[in-house]
Each structure stands twice: as C-alpha cells, then as structure tokens.
Amino acid sequence: MQEPSGDIRGERTDAVESRPDGSESRRGFLEHAAGVTMAGGLTAGYGMLVSHAVRFLYPSETDPGSWQFVCTLDDLQPGDSMPFTTPAGAKLVVARQAEDPAQDDAFIALSSVCPHLGCKVHWEANNERFFCPCHNGAFDAQGNPIAGPPKAAGQSLTRFPLRIEGNLLMVWVPGTGISEVISETNA
Amino acid sequence: MSRLNAWIQERIPVHGDQLRELTNEPVPNHLKRWWFALGGTPAYLFVVQVVTGILLAFYYQSSPSAAWESVRYITEDARYGWYIRSLHKWAATLMIASVILHQMRVYFTAAYRRPRELNWVIGMCLLMCTLLTGFTGYSLVFEQLSYWGATVAANISDAVPVIGSFGKQMLLAGDTYNERTLPRFYILHAAVLPTTIILLMAVHITFIRLHGVTELHFEDESPDEPDHFNFFPDHLLTELTIGLVLMILLSALATVLPATMGPRANPLVTPEVIKPEWFFYVSFRWLKLFSLSVAVISTGFIIAAMFVWPWIDRLLIRLTRNEDASVYVGIVATFLLIGLTVWEAVVTH
Amino acid sequence: MSVKTKQLIVGLLGLMFLLSLIFVQAMEVTRRRQELGVGPRHVSIPASSKGCVECHVKSSPGIIDHWKGSTHAVRGVGCVECHQASREDVDAFDHYGATIATIVTPLDCGRCHKTETQEFLASHHAKAGNILASLDNFLAETVEGSRIPFNPHSETPGMDVDAVNGMASVNVGCRQCHGSKVALQATDGGLITVDDLQPDLAGQPTNPEALARVKRDENGRPVLDAGSWPNTGIGRLNLDGSLGSCSACHSRHDFSPRRARQPENCGKCHLGPDHPQKEIYEESKHGVAYRDLKHHMNLDAKDWVLGKDYTQAPTCATCHMSGHTRNGGRVTHDPGERISWTNRPPVSRLMDTDATGAVITETDPVERQKLTVSSWRDKRQEMKNVCMHCHTQNYINAFYRQYDDFVINYNEKFAKPGQQIMNALREQNLLTKPNFDEEIEWTWFYLWHHEGRRARHGASMMAPDYAHWHGMYEVAERFYQELIPQARELAHQAQERQQTRQAQAVLDLIDDILSRPEHEWFEAAKKLADHAPESLTAEAAAAVPEQDPPSADTDSREEPTENGGSSESEEADGDSSE
Structure with missing residues (x-):
C-alpha cells in the first residue's frame, strides 16, 4: 500500500501538503488494516480472475486416444502380419508371433515408418526382418534395429500397445492428430 | 532498503515528486458525483474487453467453416469459456451504454464548448469506433442473426451515395459475404479498431489534461470548501471502486444471462425474425420508417451534425439568443433515441 | 469520504468480486459434471472406411450419422x-x-x-x-x-399393372x-x-x-x-x-444397445391380436413402472445389469435376456432360456428342450428324461433369479402357481377338448382337406391362436384384462357359442347325408366333453331333461348353477401331465411367439 497518511479529504487542496510526512507514529493500526484489506481484496478478486483465465487457456481436454479394432484373432494366424492404418493416418504393421494369444508379444504392432528418414518398411518373410528399401535399414520381428543406419543410431520401430478383448485385437491409437482434422475438413 | 531505492533510482531516473506531479491532476469536486465519472467507465471496460478479447482470440478461428464451431468450443467445451465470452459480450454492452451516457453528460452540461470542441470531435470518433467494434464483434460469432445482420449492414452501406459501393467492397471483400469477409471483420475487430480506440483515447485524455476538466458548481456546495481534490489516491480509489462494481456486475450478468449459441449461419435461409444488436435498434427502426436512400442520407446528416455540434451550438445561440437551445434539441433527440429503440425492441418486425 | 473508508470499500468489493468468481467456478464444475458422459463421443473414421464415409456422407448422410453414434464407430469398426x-x-x-x-x-x-x-x-x-x-x-x-x-381384373388408373x-x-x-x-x-x-x-x-x-x-x-x-x-x-x-x-433387434447402423433394451424394440413383432406381448406388458405393473421411471433406468449403461445399473422396472429384455446380479451379469441372446411354458401351440407345453433346442413332445417320462437337455424347471429357475431382484421367493412361487393353474385350466377345459373335436371331425372325414375353407376351422384358429394365446400371455405377464376379457372370456364364448354348435351342425349335416356312424362319433365326443364337471353348467337343463322325469326338470335346472365349484386343491400335483397322442396338424405352425 502506498502511503498517503493523514486525512486526505476533499478539503485538502494542495497536493504537496498531502504528501506523507513519514512519521511512523501517525500510522495507526486501522490505517494498516484498511490498506491490507484493500490489497487483499484486490489481489483475491483479480487473482481469481487470472486463475480462471489461465484455466481457460490451459487445454480443456486433449483427446487421449482410444482402443481401435484391428481384426479378429482368427484373421491373423501365427507368422502372419497385416497392415493397419490408424484414423490419423499412421501406418502400422500388426503381426502375430505365437499361437497362444495370452503369451507375451503374441501380437505386436509396429509403426511401418522407418525411424531413420521416414520411408516405409516391409516384412521380409524369408529373412524374418522388416526391411527399409531406402537405406537398407533392417529390424527384427520385435522392431529392434539389426542393420543399416537405424542400427548405427540405435533406432527401433515405434511400438503401439495392443490388447485382446474376447476374440478381438485392439490397438491403442493416439488422439486426433492435426492430419485427421485437415483430411476431415477436406472431405 | 535505501540501497535498493538508490539502485532503482539510478536505473529509472524518475523522481517520486515528478511522478506525483504528473499523475496528481487536481480533480474538481463535481467528480465526486458518479454521474461525472462516466468517462472512466468506458476506459475501464475497454481494458476488460482487451483482456477478455485476447483470451478469446486464443481459440477463435476466423474462417467461415470453423468460426461458429470455434465459438461453440469456447462456449461449451473450454473451461470458463462461457464466462470469458459472456464477460466480453456484457462488457461490450455496458461499454456502449456508458459511452452514450458519458456523451449525454458532456452534451447536457455543454462541456464541449470552447475550447473543447476538438475533444468532442475525438469523442465522436471514439463513439463511431466503439459501435463499429460492436458490430464487427457480433459478426464474428457467425450465427444466423449475426451473418444476416452483416449482410444487411453491407447492403445499407451500398446505398450511401458516391462512396457506398466502395465501402461495401472494402467491408465484404467482394460483392457479397464470402470466405474472405470474416477475416476482415476479425482484423477490424481485434486489431484496427482497438488500436484506433487506444490512440484516440490517448488524444482524448491528453486534451482533458491540457484543458483541465470542465469545472461545474452546484448550489449545495459551500463556497468555503476547496473546489478540487487529489487524483491520487482519492480519485483513483473511486475509479477502483467503480471498476470492482463493474466487475461484479459483469460477473452477475455473465452468470445470470450468459452468452449463448444461435444456429450456425446459413447463407441460404434468412431467419424469420432478424434484429441487429440493441445499439443498432435506432438505425434499424429508422431504416424501416423511410426509404433506404432517405434513411441512409438522413443518418449521414445526423452523424455529421453530431460531429460538428460545438459549432452548430454556437450558431444556435446566435440565432435563438438562448444559451440552452442545444439542451432542448438534446432532450428531443434523447426521447427520439429512446423511443425508436423501445419501438424496435417490442415489435417483431 | 476518507481514503481509509474508500480503501475498505475497495477491499470489500474485491472480496465480493472473489465471491462472484467462486460462484462462476461452482457453475463451471456443475456444468462439467452434467456434461460428463453425455457429450459427443469422439469418433475417428477408420482408415479402411474413409472412402466409404467421404462418399456416403453426401449420398446417404443418415447412414453415416447413425454409424457415428454407434459403439462400432468409437471402437474403430467401420463399414468394410x-x-x-x-x-x-x-x-x-x-x-x-x-x-x-x-x-x-x-x-x-x-x-x-x-x-x-x-x-x-x-x-x-x-x-x-x-x-x-x-x-x-x-x-x-x-x-x-x-x-x-x-391377372388384374380391371385397370389401376395411372399405373400399368400386368x-x-x-x-x-x-x-x-x-x-x-x-x-x-x-x-x-x-x-x-x-x-x-x-x-x-x-x-x-x-x-x-x-x-x-x-x-x-x-x-x-x-x-x-x-x-x-x-x-x-x-x-x-x-x-x-x-x-x-x-x-x-x-x-x-439391433437396428442398423447405430446398433444401439439402448434401443434393444426398450420394449418398443420387441414391439415391432410381439403385438397384435395373436400375441400382444407388448400390450400385455404395458398393461402390467412392470410396464407402468417402466413408463414412469424410464429416465432413471440408466439405459445407456455399458452392461446394464439388473440390480447394479438399475432396478426401477423390468423391460422385455430384462426378464428374457439381460444380465443380472444373480447370474454374474451374463446376457443371453436366446430369449427362450428363461421360459418354462410354450404358449405358442394350441395346447401349452412345458419347455423341456432337447439337444437341438426343440421342445420335447415325447410323453413317456423315462424317454422324456433321456431326451431332455434343459428342463423347464431349469428355465423357470433362471427366470426366478430375475424375479428375485424385486420379489420374495414365496411371492414368486405363488405367482407361478397362479400362472400354472391358469394354463392348465385353459389346456384341460378348452384346448385339449377343442383339439379332440377338431381331430374327430377330420378323422371322420367331416372336414375337407384344405384348412380355412370351413367356418369351424376359423373358429378353432381364433380360439387357440388368438384368444387362447392372449389369455395365456396375459397370465404369464400379469395383465388381468388380457388374461380375462381379451382372453378366457373370448375363449369360452368361442368354445360354447361357436365351436360346439358348429361341430354339431357338421355332425347333423353328416347324419342327413346318411353318415350316421361318423356323425355319432363326433356327437358322442361332444356329449362326453360337455358331461365333464367343468362343463356341467352348460346346457344343464337339457342334460337333466335327458336323464330325469319331466316334472323335475325346471327345479333341477335352477339348482345347478348354485352347485359349489369343485375344490381346486391339488397340491400333490408335481407336474401337469400331457394328454398325449393327439396328432396336431397345428404343430407345423412355426409362429415364434411364446
């Protein structure tokens, strides 16, 4: 609170006279109380407004993503793989590696985009590897790099979480990307 | 403490006394009456508009395909979005109301007379800017009424002789409302007009400081009392009080009558009942009373007359030899204003 | 006004402003809570169906809109x-x-x-x-x-009908x-x-x-x-x-579980003169409660388990299909799993079903036992488990006692005799081969297919008016006022054609049926006149209606016995109503 001590009433005409004289003795408790009340009230009121404004600007709800249907378990036999495109357009390769669906990694979903420079990998059944034709990058069935630039850089294929519901294979896909918004607008 | 003061003093070489001198304009006593503090109210509301407007701009999208949806997002999905939008809407309403009240006070107290004629003209410019800001802002919602309001307004401007067609083209960026129209409204509403208002307000306040506030005296004041009090802190506290009262009032209005969403603009269907925002009721009713060109030209003349009223006033005094001639004109104009507004408000067509 | 006072006022106004903002916050929180769950679910169009949607959203937007409201859409199941x-x-x-x-x-x-x-x-x-x-x-x-x-017999103006x-x-x-x-x-x-x-x-x-x-x-x-x-x-x-x-039941293309849970869904077929289950339900207390409390019944719930998600009222689905707390929430898509009587045929049968799910017609108890895969008792227990959510064991047992008695009364008093008469007429060649070319064939059809079913369905689902006025009352009228006179008329016509033996067989059967205690009241005066001296007739006739009804106490009954052996041409009827 800035000073002005003393009674500054309408009667005071001279601005200079109303200046604080700095005398501590003249500052009573009440004077502080009024100042503190004012400061408190102003801070509380406008502070709350600011907090509402911040909450307004903070993203309200980000689309957390969702579990999306890929195929039924029967559609994908052990050793087989299939392409899957998420609604946002990300390309995935879903592969079944074991007969027993309960087994760990019985199914895996790997991004088919090479982490090196974004080319599309494909599964080579005879070599049992994902191969990227751009710079001869290669990944094993789990998406770990085994050759080429990704191996040098230690870049694996991105894995998407999978889960089995009954006899359905579901994949977790992240929320709406900007690409989907754009494609929807174009449609 | 003193070292800190010295440090600050060295970097910001402004002396406290100078600062006080600068701010401590002696305020005439009549400003203790709320009626005379109306000039600060639009300024305060303008700040509210700038703050809430900036917040809304974070989410608003000005393309016709996304505009309505983005406003819906603000109103329904974003946290406190409805509150911020309602504040913005109600502050606009109150701002226009207080500008009009402020102008009426100035008019009826003849505060525009020599040497303050120019400040009256600047005030008129501010009024025009405020109305335009209100108009463009409403259009941004892109709901049925605001879309058709804008269409009608553009065609009215088309009827203005000589510059009308130019004005319409400039406003709509084409012959009709098109996909480049909304961004125009947005830039006018959020950048051009606010900047103009800030500049005009700076000039307006500078003029006030240069001339001093018109001093008024009342019969119930004792002649012994000093006729000025201090701007700081006394009048500032008054303004703070007014500001808080306004905020509480705005909050109450926003919660009781929040801004809602009308149906999305549909260029193929004109709604049965079409009305502009309340502050255009007068001109809307005026339009219905006369043929388009008569109404437009007469509106132009009235506005022009308002701009140059300080000189018309002098002319009137000379002609009528009555100091209060303008007051009588003002009373008639006020009744006309209120009458037309109420008329438009109570009828559907 | 002093500066201090002004400061205080500013401070207090600041606090009031704070209060108004807290109110705003409260409104925001309530709004959020209300919107939770009712807001539009986010739908991503699966890549596999993007092309379909792009085109069909223009050509048939309804399909796409319906689909977008489905769980399929939320879970990434698209068109293909x-x-x-x-x-x-x-x-x-x-x-x-x-x-x-x-x-x-x-x-x-x-x-x-x-x-x-x-x-x-x-x-x-x-x-x-x-x-x-x-x-x-x-x-x-x-x-x-x-x-x-x-061929058409005259023109249809405006359309060429060939x-x-x-x-x-x-x-x-x-x-x-x-x-x-x-x-x-x-x-x-x-x-x-x-x-x-x-x-x-x-x-x-x-x-x-x-x-x-x-x-x-x-x-x-x-x-x-x-x-x-x-x-x-x-x-x-x-x-x-x-x-x-x-x-x-799961209308395309939104496949709404909510809709399948509501009686209106079943009402597309289960209504009308021959099996008005939906109207019966609406008359019952169950239907009345549903109409009243529908909006509290959590119809959008994911699993919609009776006793967990709702208890206000049962719908068709609740009793016949939906999961409940006593069966671990297991839904069945076989609505026959909980039905103990089939009221579809002329004579109601208990729902002992064989391996193919068909109702067993075998009458020999041992053979029947062998064939039975799921007994009517199992099915009734399944239904009782549903009832138990709102009713006591005693109440449910007594309800079933009322229901069983009703069905057996219908079977024994009207259905089996009616069927015997119709069979006798056919066996004696007093009816032509085609159905529905003789009045009595319509009469009998009305009796069991319309009125008899209405009565039994009314009893099964607690609709008194359907059990009685739309049901047994009409069954009785049809039996006494139409079936019996028409059968006798056919016999008399046969007598005139000198088919005395055939006619007598039918007339004897009718007399035999009408002489049973439950039919004794009917034509009582005539019966007495046939067997007593002339002077006693009037007196006796007056006395008959006052006779005490026979005691219905048959507690020792374990299971209604089938009066088997009757060949039923109606058995071929595949009408699905139960």
Whole structure:
C-alpha cells in the first residue's frame, strides 16, 4: 500500500501538503488494516480472475486416444502380419508371433515408418526382418534395429500397445492428430 | 532498503515528486458525483474487453467453416469459456451504454464548448469506433442473426451515395459475404479498431489534461470548501471502486444471462425474425420508417451534425439568443433515441 | 469520504468480486459434471472406411450419422468390417475397389460377436423363418393372396399393372417379422436361394451351377429379389446358410444397445391380436413402472445389469435376456432360456428342450428324461433369479402357481377338448382337406391362436384384462357359442347325408366333453331333461348353477401331465411367439 497518511479529504487542496510526512507514529493500526484489506481484496478478486483465465487457456481436454479394432484373432494366424492404418493416418504393421494369444508379444504392432528418414518398411518373410528399401535399414520381428543406419543410431520401430478383448485385437491409437482434422475438413 | 531505492533510482531516473506531479491532476469536486465519472467507465471496460478479447482470440478461428464451431468450443467445451465470452459480450454492452451516457453528460452540461470542441470531435470518433467494434464483434460469432445482420449492414452501406459501393467492397471483400469477409471483420475487430480506440483515447485524455476538466458548481456546495481534490489516491480509489462494481456486475450478468449459441449461419435461409444488436435498434427502426436512400442520407446528416455540434451550438445561440437551445434539441433527440429503440425492441418486425 | 473508508470499500468489493468468481467456478464444475458422459463421443473414421464415409456422407448422410453414434464407430469398426465379402460369396460385388455385400448376416456379425451369435442361433428366434407350409403361411400366401401371380381384373388408373403379386401379404406381413428366404434373381428369370447354393460352413456356395445363373446389373452387382429384401425378419434365411438377422433387434447402423433394451424394440413383432406381448406388458405393473421411471433406468449403461445399473422396472429384455446380479451379469441372446411354458401351440407345453433346442413332445417320462437337455424347471429357475431382484421367493412361487393353474385350466377345459373335436371331425372325414375353407376351422384358429394365446400371455405377464376379457372370456364364448354348435351342425349335416356312424362319433365326443364337471353348467337343463322325469326338470335346472365349484386343491400335483397322442396338424405352425 502506498502511503498517503493523514486525512486526505476533499478539503485538502494542495497536493504537496498531502504528501506523507513519514512519521511512523501517525500510522495507526486501522490505517494498516484498511490498506491490507484493500490489497487483499484486490489481489483475491483479480487473482481469481487470472486463475480462471489461465484455466481457460490451459487445454480443456486433449483427446487421449482410444482402443481401435484391428481384426479378429482368427484373421491373423501365427507368422502372419497385416497392415493397419490408424484414423490419423499412421501406418502400422500388426503381426502375430505365437499361437497362444495370452503369451507375451503374441501380437505386436509396429509403426511401418522407418525411424531413420521416414520411408516405409516391409516384412521380409524369408529373412524374418522388416526391411527399409531406402537405406537398407533392417529390424527384427520385435522392431529392434539389426542393420543399416537405424542400427548405427540405435533406432527401433515405434511400438503401439495392443490388447485382446474376447476374440478381438485392439490397438491403442493416439488422439486426433492435426492430419485427421485437415483430411476431415477436406472431405 | 535505501540501497535498493538508490539502485532503482539510478536505473529509472524518475523522481517520486515528478511522478506525483504528473499523475496528481487536481480533480474538481463535481467528480465526486458518479454521474461525472462516466468517462472512466468506458476506459475501464475497454481494458476488460482487451483482456477478455485476447483470451478469446486464443481459440477463435476466423474462417467461415470453423468460426461458429470455434465459438461453440469456447462456449461449451473450454473451461470458463462461457464466462470469458459472456464477460466480453456484457462488457461490450455496458461499454456502449456508458459511452452514450458519458456523451449525454458532456452534451447536457455543454462541456464541449470552447475550447473543447476538438475533444468532442475525438469523442465522436471514439463513439463511431466503439459501435463499429460492436458490430464487427457480433459478426464474428457467425450465427444466423449475426451473418444476416452483416449482410444487411453491407447492403445499407451500398446505398450511401458516391462512396457506398466502395465501402461495401472494402467491408465484404467482394460483392457479397464470402470466405474472405470474416477475416476482415476479425482484423477490424481485434486489431484496427482497438488500436484506433487506444490512440484516440490517448488524444482524448491528453486534451482533458491540457484543458483541465470542465469545472461545474452546484448550489449545495459551500463556497468555503476547496473546489478540487487529489487524483491520487482519492480519485483513483473511486475509479477502483467503480471498476470492482463493474466487475461484479459483469460477473452477475455473465452468470445470470450468459452468452449463448444461435444456429450456425446459413447463407441460404434468412431467419424469420432478424434484429441487429440493441445499439443498432435506432438505425434499424429508422431504416424501416423511410426509404433506404432517405434513411441512409438522413443518418449521414445526423452523424455529421453530431460531429460538428460545438459549432452548430454556437450558431444556435446566435440565432435563438438562448444559451440552452442545444439542451432542448438534446432532450428531443434523447426521447427520439429512446423511443425508436423501445419501438424496435417490442415489435417483431 | 476518507481514503481509509474508500480503501475498505475497495477491499470489500474485491472480496465480493472473489465471491462472484467462486460462484462462476461452482457453475463451471456443475456444468462439467452434467456434461460428463453425455457429450459427443469422439469418433475417428477408420482408415479402411474413409472412402466409404467421404462418399456416403453426401449420398446417404443418415447412414453415416447413425454409424457415428454407434459403439462400432468409437471402437474403430467401420463399414468394410461388416460389409466385407470374399469374391467367392454369391452376393459379393466390387464397390469402388472394395469387395462387399449388401446384406450383413449373423455369420458376418459372428466374426466378432461369437457368443452372441451362437446363443442367437440356438434360439427359437433364429428358426422363425421356417414357417413354410405352416398355418400362418397358408393364410397369408393362399387365403390372403396367391402363390401364383394372377391377372388384374380391371385397370389401376395411372399405373400399368400386368400381373398381381399374390405373395405381397407374405412379403410385407409375415416375413418382415419371421424373415424372408433371401433370393437373388437368376438369368433364367427364376430365383436363387440358399437351397440352390448349398453353402458350406463358411457360407460360400458349393453349387457352381446356381452361381453361374446369378443375374447381375450393369455394375456387376447381383440383383436381390425385391420380395426377399429389404428384410430384417429375425429368422431370415440368408444366402450364406446362416439364420436370422441381428439388425432385427439391433437396428442398423447405430446398433444401439439402448434401443434393444426398450420394449418398443420387441414391439415391432410381439403385438397384435395373436400375441400382444407388448400390450400385455404395458398393461402390467412392470410396464407402468417402466413408463414412469424410464429416465432413471440408466439405459445407456455399458452392461446394464439388473440390480447394479438399475432396478426401477423390468423391460422385455430384462426378464428374457439381460444380465443380472444373480447370474454374474451374463446376457443371453436366446430369449427362450428363461421360459418354462410354450404358449405358442394350441395346447401349452412345458419347455423341456432337447439337444437341438426343440421342445420335447415325447410323453413317456423315462424317454422324456433321456431326451431332455434343459428342463423347464431349469428355465423357470433362471427366470426366478430375475424375479428375485424385486420379489420374495414365496411371492414368486405363488405367482407361478397362479400362472400354472391358469394354463392348465385353459389346456384341460378348452384346448385339449377343442383339439379332440377338431381331430374327430377330420378323422371322420367331416372336414375337407384344405384348412380355412370351413367356418369351424376359423373358429378353432381364433380360439387357440388368438384368444387362447392372449389369455395365456396375459397370465404369464400379469395383465388381468388380457388374461380375462381379451382372453378366457373370448375363449369360452368361442368354445360354447361357436365351436360346439358348429361341430354339431357338421355332425347333423353328416347324419342327413346318411353318415350316421361318423356323425355319432363326433356327437358322442361332444356329449362326453360337455358331461365333464367343468362343463356341467352348460346346457344343464337339457342334460337333466335327458336323464330325469319331466316334472323335475325346471327345479333341477335352477339348482345347478348354485352347485359349489369343485375344490381346486391339488397340491400333490408335481407336474401337469400331457394328454398325449393327439396328432396336431397345428404343430407345423412355426409362429415364434411364446
């Protein structure tokens, strides 16, 4: 609170006279109380407004993503793989590696985009590897790099979480990307 | 403490006394009456508009395909979005109301007379800017009424002789409302007009400081009392009080009558009942009373007359030899204003 | 006003402002809570169906909108997941690069919804399409229409009608509930159905000859016969050999569980003069409570378990299909699993079912025991488990006692005697072979098929008016005032034709039936007159109605016995109502 001590009433005409004289003795408790009340009230009121404004600007709800249907378990036999495109357009390769669906990694979903420079990998059944034709990058069935630039850089294929519901294979896909918004607008 | 003061003093070489001198304009006593503090109210509301407007701009999208949806997002999905939008809407309403009240006070107290004629003209410019800001802002919602309001307004401007067609083209960026129209409204509403208002307000306040506030005296004041009090802190506290009262009032209005969403603009269907925002009721009713060109030209003349009223006033005094001639004109104009507004408000067509 | 006072005022106003903002916050929180769960769910269009959506959102936006409101859409199941077909499928065609079929069958749905499809296929619902050669079908095909197209007898101004399709009533009436036999047009002008295609288990046709005859339109699309499609009858006979249609209850394309939970959904078929289950339900306290409390019944719940998600009132689905707390929330798609009497045939039978799910007609107790896979007692217990959520054991048992007594009274007093009379008339050749060409055949049909079922269904679902006025009252009137006089008339006509022995057999049977204690009141004066001196007749006749009703106390009864051995031509009737 800035000073002005003393009674500054309408009667005071001279601005200079109303200046604080700095005398501590003249500052009573009440004077502080009024100042503190004012400061408190102003801070509380406008502070709350600011907090509402911040909450307004903070993203309200980000689309957390969702579990999306890929195929039924029967559609994908052990050793087989299939392409899957998420609604946002990300390309995935879903592969079944074991007969027993309960087994760990019985199914895996790997991004088919090479982490090196974004080319599309494909599964080579005879070599049992994902191969990227751009710079001869290669990944094993789990998406770990085994050759080429990704191996040098230690870049694996991105894995998407999978889960089995009954006899359905579901994949977790992240929320709406900007690409989907754009494609929807174009449609 | 003193070292800190010295440090600050060295970097910001402004002396406290100078600062006080600068701010401590002696305020005439009549400003203790709320009626005379109306000039600060639009300024305060303008700040509210700038703050809430900036917040809304974070989410608003000005393309016709996304505009309505983005406003819906603000109103329904974003946290406190409805509150911020309602504040913005109600502050606009109150701002226009207080500008009009402020102008009426100035008019009826003849505060525009020599040497303050120019400040009256600047005030008129501010009024025009405020109305335009209100108009463009409403259009941004892109709901049925605001879309058709804008269409009608553009065609009215088309009827203005000589510059009308130019004005319409400039406003709509084409012959009709098109996909480049909304961004125009947005830039006018959020950048051009606010900047103009800030500049005009700076000039307006500078003029006030240069001339001093018109001093008024009342019969119930004792002649012994000093006729000025201090701007700081006394009048500032008054303004703070007014500001808080306004905020509480705005909050109450926003919660009781929040801004809602009308149906999305549909260029193929004109709604049965079409009305502009309340502050255009007068001109809307005026339009219905006369043929388009008569109404437009007469509106132009009235506005022009308002701009140059300080000189018309002098002319009137000379002609009528009555100091209060303008007051009588003002009373008639006020009744006309209120009458037309109420008329438009109570009828559907 | 002093500066201090002003400061205080500013401070207090600041606090008031704070309060108003706290109020704003409270409003925001309430708003959030209200919106939770009711807001639009986010729908991403699966990549596989992007092309379909782009086009169909313009050509048929309703389909897309419905689908967007479905759980399928939320879970990433798009158009091709259900409509996909293999090239070997008879109704498959190429549609902008995708091989699809128009009709989605339970075989398609069953790829994901395995259990549901299996339960459904085991149900009486799935067999509803087998009504060929049944009474009802004879009615619609021959009596109401014509099996063979016939010529119009005068012009229809404004339309060129060169032949009348006499199957119209069957197509629009019977089959929209029972299901059509889906047919493709053949190049030779005939029709190709599942019978011609002989599909294997995967639904693919094994008869290349039939496949070769399929007629295709200019786009190469097989042409579905308009008499068989559109059709969502619950027992539809599909081209892939599967039975039924899931969209009979789960309307496409939103497949709303909410809708399937509501009685209106069942009411598409289960209403009307012969099986007004929906009206009966509406009359019952159950239906009354539902109408009142519908909005509290959590109809949008994911699992909708009785006793957990709601208890306000039962709907059709609640009692016959839905999960509840006593069965671990298990839903069944066989609504017969909890039904202990079948009230469909002229004489109600207990629902002991064999391995195929058919109701056992065997009367020998030992044989019956051997055949039974699921007994009526098991089924009743299943239903009681539902009832127990709101009623006590004693209450439920007593209800079933009332219901059993009602059904047995109907069976013994009217149904079995009526059937005996009809059988006697046929055995004695006093009726012609075709049905519905003699008045008494209509009379008997009304008695059991309309009135008798109304009565029994009314009793099964607590609708007194249907049990009595729309039911037993009309059964009795039909029996005493129409069936008996008409049977006697037929016998008298036979006497005139000198068929004395045949006529006497029928008349003796009628007399035998009417002399039973429960029929004694009827024609009491006449009976006495036949057996007593003239002077006593009037007195005795007056005394008869005051006779005490026979005691109904038959607690020792364990199980109603079937008066078996009667051949029932009505057995062929495949009407699905229970």
